[in-house]
Amino acid sequence: MTAIQKIPAEETLAIFLSHLSGERRLSDKTVEAYQRDISAFLGFMASHLDEALHLARLADLKPMDFRAYLAHRRRGDKPLSPSSVQRQLSAIRTYYRYLERRWDVKNAALPLIKGPRAKRPLPKPLSVSGASELTGLKNKDGKSLPLPSDWIEARNSAVLALCYGAGLRISEALGLTAQDLPLGRSLSLTGKGGKTRLIPILPPIKKMVEHYVKLCPYPLNKDGSIFFGARGKALSPRIIQAEVQRLRGALGLPETATPHALRHSFATHLLAGGGDLRTIQQLLGHESLSTTQRYTEVDSAALMTVHRQAHPRA
Template sequence: MAKQTQPTSTVAAEEPQPPDLTGADDGVVRAMMQWLAHLRSERRLSPKTVEAYARDLRQCLQFLCAHWGEQVSLARFAALEAADIRAFMAMRRADDIAGRSLMRTLAGLRSFGRFLEREGKGKVGALSAIRAPKIAKSLPKPLPMDAAKRLADADERAGETRETWVLARDAAVMALLYGSGLRISEALGLKRREVPRPGEGDVLVVTGKGNKTRMVPVLQNVLQLIDEYARLCPYPLPAEGPMFLGAKGGPLSPRIIQLAMERLRGALGLPDSATPHALRHSFATHLLSRGGDLRAIQELLGHASLSTTQIYTGIDSERLLQVYASAHPRR
């Protein structure tokens, strides 16, 4: 019997596919693929950020093709003028794209421009001449301390027709978000072996943005809530498996916690700003209001820059001014 050759389609399907760029030539397509690979492997940006940067660059190249009336080459892209970028940004703004998204778009284009320059494929000087769009400053909206604590109480949802272990799981996740200031992706990304049992530890090693790890303290009462959930969970929790499971035994989706938060908002009379991420804001704000050191809070939150953490000083200052205005005897 003749030996059959294996089809190569499976291997090809696993390789990164070139982006669909009808407005750019092969040189630009190759450079874009190399840039995206650089962002993933060397810059270690999150998959969502890489996806957004790729989408922004693709939209820009398609715009430039129509704008110039010719396919974009590396040489033509290097000869970009500031007016070309302003026209693209104006088109995006006309589509009701927010200032923050436009800022990300410009950051992605500049990143691609720097990559081309490092690779000796041209210097895109026009990108540095464009000023970043202004964005309205908005302060995070933390929850009151009492409300944040009640969110971690499974009894608040006692009237719901849900299994006891599910209510215990949601309460444990909420308590972890507020007690340690985690992002929801960080909490749901924890493995069973990474969460100490009550009395056996008080620190978590968390993997945050860019696959960076940091150590955060965890309260014993939070560990007790997690342990209660683990005791009630009908599925096995192997050491290398996820700590928090969904209703069918797979990894828990962030959307499930968001829906649980929506139900609790109604029960507790909280505004729409009360989201799982608001528990992280509450963690930082409440620490700061009780004398927490800003640099230490930066480390706990995993912020790369102190300026990101400083937004919480604005919240605390606003609260102090409100107290002053309502309580000062000469008001």
């Protein structure tokens, strides 16, 4: 065994962490997370193998050793969720890549290891009234609101109305140009992955966009976005996100109320109203129907909640 192969695992971890903070300049919290994850892995392996770890032993770990660690993390005293176990496995892979670059130590078993499949979180849509309030379409009593007289308020309402009323991603809404105007009954849009879809534009949404364009103090550029920031530059998504954060506090909406939650609301409310999955898939521009099917789970979860709250035997 060479001198390099005898380097203790704890020493390699210290050097690895120094590399993360020094050369890669990762944040202190990120480095602490790596330290916590790798230390837990090394501590388990030392106990599991009943021997001190060094580079040669790290290179010689077998698939059963890695699987034993992952099983321990999922079924131990403090079991982790599948997504947390995946994160730990990712940290271990990063650590081993560094070992290979720094000391030419490679483990043949690690690429064979797959972590648990993390369950994709369900979309968190708003209620119909919450979405209408957030976009400025209606008040909490369900009555239509007058169009804003301030151009920035009109701009914000138009962007959010496109997210909810047409199911656009915020990047798609902010990507509309003067060539898309005047809006008709539908809009042809090329979105994520270069996928083109045809989206119906409801009269209230069309009216809000036209109202904003009328109030906007800046001339529209044929190829530039129709949505401007206060100083005349292209509008940043962060401005809309900050506005939604302010509005949800004022309206008493949950923290899950975001511009993207309006797109989720568009899909969920269509489904609840009788829309079929294939049509909603096309409207959202999803490549796979399985992505759209998540909204059926949201609808089912909502129904179960209502049942539990309302049924006398629940």
